Amino acid sequence: MTDDSPGTWGSDSGRDTGELFAADDSNRLIKNLELLEVGAVPEGDRIVGRDNEIESLVSNLKPIVRGDPPTPVLISGKTGTGKSLVARHVAQTATSVAEREDLRVADIYVDCSQHSTETRAVCATAREINKAAGSPKDIPLTGLGASQYYTIIWELLEDFDAAVVILDEIDRIQPDSDGNRDNILMQLSRAREAQKTDTNIGIIAISNKLDYPDKMNQRVRSSFGDAELLFPPYDANQLREIMHAREDAFYDGALEGSVIPKAAALAAREHGDARKAIRILKNAGVIAEEKQDSKVREAHLNEAKRRAEADRVAEHVATQTPHARHILLALALLTKTADPDDGEDGYRTTHVYDAYCTVCEEEGTEELKIDRVRQLLDEQAFLDIIESRRTGGGHQQGTFTAWRLLKDPDVVVKGVGHDPELVSPKIGADD
Numbered sequence: 140m141t142d143d144s145p146g147t148w149g150s151d152s153g154r155d156t157g158e159l160f161a162a163d164d165s166n167r168l169i170k171n172l173e174l175l176e177v178g179a180v181p182e183g184d185r186i187v188g189r190d191n192e193i194e195s196l197v198s199n200l201k202p203i204v205r206g207d208p209p210t211p212v213l214i215s216g217k218t219g220t221g222k223s224l225v226a227r228h229v230a231q232t233a234t235s236v237a238e239r240e241d242l243r244v245a246d247i248y249v250d251c252s253q254h255s256t257e258t259r260a261v262c263a264t265a266r267e268i269n270k271a272a273g274s275p276k277d278i279p280l281t282g283l284g285a286s287q288y289y290t291i292i293w294e295l296l297e298d299f300d301a302a303v304v305i306l307d308e309i310d311r312i313q314p315d316s317d318g319n320r321d322n323i324l325m326q327l328s329r330a331r332e333a334q335k336t337d338t339n340i341g342i343i344a345i346s347n348k349l350d351y352p353d354k355m356n357q358r359v360r361s362s363f364g365d366a367e368l369l370f371p372p373y374d375a376n377q378l379r380e381i382m383h384a385r386e387d388a389f390y391d392g393a394l395e396g397s398v399i400p401k402a403a404a405l406a407a408r409e410h411g412d413a414r415k416a417i418r419i420l421k422n423a424g425v426i427a428e429e430k431q432d433s434k435v436r437e438a439h440l441n442e443a444k445r446r447a448e449a450d451r452v453a454e455h456v457a458t459q460t461p462h463a464r465h466i467l468l469a470l471a472l473l474t475k476t477a478d479p480d481d482g483e484d485g486y487r488t489t490h491v492y493d494a495y496c497t498v499c500e501e502e503g504t505e506e507l508k509i510d511r512v513r514q515l516l517d518e519q520a521f522l523d524i525i526e527s528r529r530t531g532g533g534h535q536q537g538t539f540t541a542w543r544l545l546k547d548p549d550v551v552v553k554g555v556g557h558d559p560e561l562v563s564p565k566i567g568a569d570d
Contacts (some may be wrong), residue, residue, distance in 0.1 A: 166431045167390070168424050174388035175421035177414045180227045185384040188377035192368055196229045199366050200341050203301045204237045204243060209341040211328045211363045215349050216370030218522075219412030221343035223307050225370075226343045230303040233341070237301065245271040245302040252308040253456040255314060257323050261288040264304060264323075268295045288336075289326055296338040303341040310346040311458075321359050328362035348521065370395065372411025378403035380421055381413050389424060395436045405444055418447040449550045455524060456554030462499075462507055463515050464555045470525060471548035471555075485528065485541030488513055516542055519556050524551075 173179050186193070192214075199210040214222045230246050233558040247267045254263040265288045266278050272295050278288075296302060304327060314320045324344060330336050344363075346352075352360065352367055373381065381397045402423065406416035422443035427435040456464060473486050473494050486494075492509050499506040507515075520527045526543045544551065 147402045166428060166433075168393040168428050168432075168435055169388060169421075170390050171388045172421070174385045175219065175417055175424070177417055178449060180224060180231065181385070183228060183232070184220070186224060186228060187380040187384055188373055189225050189370070191467055192221070192225055192370060193229060195342070195368055197233075200229060200233050200303065200343075202264055202495065203233055203341050204240055204242065206240075206242060206300060206339070207333060208339045209301075209303075210366045211324070211342040211345070212366045212368060213344045213350055213352055213355075213363050214368045214370060215346045217349075217372055217412070218347055219406075219414040219416075220370040220372055221413060222345045222370050223305075226305050226307075226345060230305055230341075230343065238308075243298070245296075245299045247271065247302055247304045248307065249271065250307045252311045255311045255460070256313050257319075258283075258285040258288065260306065260312060260323050261285050261292070261326075264288075264306075264315065265291045265295065268292060268299075268302065271299050285322075293330070293336045296336045299338050301339040301341065303343065305343045305345065307345045308347060309344040309353045310348045319356065320354070321356050324359045324362070325356065328359065337415070341392040373407070373413050373416075374411060375403050375407035378406050378411065378413060378416045382416055385420075389435065393424070393427075393435055395434050397437045398435050398440065401437050401440050405440065411419075414527035415447055415451065418450060419443045421448075422446040445547075448546065449553075452524070452546050453554040455522065460515075461504065462512075463519065465498045465502060465504070465526065466491070466495050466512060466515050467519065467544075467551050468555045468557065469498045470542060470544045471551035472498075474544045474548040475552070485526070487539045487541055488516070491516065493543050513540075 169175070174181065179510040196212060199212045202209045202272055214226060218220050227248060234244045234246040245268050247264060249260055249263045249267060251260050254260040262280065269276050269278055276291065278291060278297065306323065312320050312323065315322065324342065327340055327342050330340055379399055382402060386394065402416055402419045405419060406412055419440060424435050426439045426442055456467060470486070472492065492512050495512055496506045516525065516527065519525045524546060526545050527540055529538055529540055
């Protein structure tokens with residue numbers, strides 16, 4: 140048999156790869172992996188601790204099922220507080236109820252962290268509406284301006300009685316040349332008033348930034364009126380209920396009794412993040428299966444927490460702009476290469492900026508001005524990836540801002556696409 144014969148390529152043992160697919164799965168502990176995916180939208184009875192928020196959101200969207208214009212809604216709250224979950228659940232329910240009333244409603248979801256300019260977000264919205272309409276148009280990903288994508292949206296909406304448009308992480312939209320961040324909200328919320336379309340549009344804008352409403356354009360803010368929902372963090376009891384509601388993702392008896400309380404307690408210490416709780420539970424199950432254990436045990440949770448943190452950081456880093464990734468890499472490499480005592484209290488902005496410039500040089504990219512880098516550092520601090528604090532440098536140095544990475548630097552380095560063992564020693568070296 141030759142080296143490239145089927146079943147042996149890339150294998151030292153010569154074992155048929157097909158045998159791996161056919162291997163015994165009797166040690167499986169997870170029955171329904173989808174229930175443990177943080178992006179999954181479960182049935183309403185699995186959504187815990189958000190009854191009031193669901194009722195408020197339904198009251199704002201309810202006019203849609205009567206054929207009337209709904210009220211735009213702004214949802215804010217920290218990551219992992221159920222904002223996207225509740226919004227998608229209510230939107231899907233509204234669409235189903237409307238169908239029973241012979242109304243055709245488009246259910247549209249756009250993640251603005253992935254489409255972080257107005258043009259990209261409008262393009263994504265147009266493509267999602269097109270998909271809901273059965274793809275009658277060929278909409279290019281690039282080559283058109285925002286105004287052209289809006290025109291396509293108005294044309295596509297003619298086939299619908301209403302649309303529910305969820306703009307998740309709306310705060311991630313970058314400002315245009317005039318400094319406007321929320322023009323997409325202006326266009327969609329005032330489309331009927333401007334006679335762009337006769338179709339009712341329900342808008343749900345979601346932000347992780349609690350102060351986002353204060354930064355909205357006043358005309359846009361007036362369109363939303365008082366329809367603002369703040370999602371508080373979950374407490375440990377609610378996190379336990381959330382995980383118990385997904386316990387049937389595992390086979391009967393697969394979970395040791397202490398696993399869910401311990402996972403809930405771990406997540407409660409991290410600002411009540413339900414995403415983290417579910418990710419920890421899922422990873423604990425995967426680890427137990429890898430170890431061919433008969434149960435998911437408390438002993439698996441610490442390793443699961445480390446994996447969850449790595450997943451979360453990788454997910455976060457993947458959605459950042461190139462220069463935000465360069466800044467995170469610079470801070471991670473400072474953390475890795477400096478004397479532990481030197482970085483214990485963090486690194487001043489000029490030190491981080493010098494390391495960032497070195498990263499840009501290594502990546503062949505022109506660096507941003509220090510004021511813009513300071514803004515990007517502030518954004519990462521808001522997202523709890525790094526920490527900032529004002530500190531005194533003594534009589535000669537005065538006060539300055541110190542930045543400290545809150546995550547494992549190796550995980551961050553990996554997240555930006557580098558091997559932690561192979562990064563250039565030049566990056567992060569002392570100046």
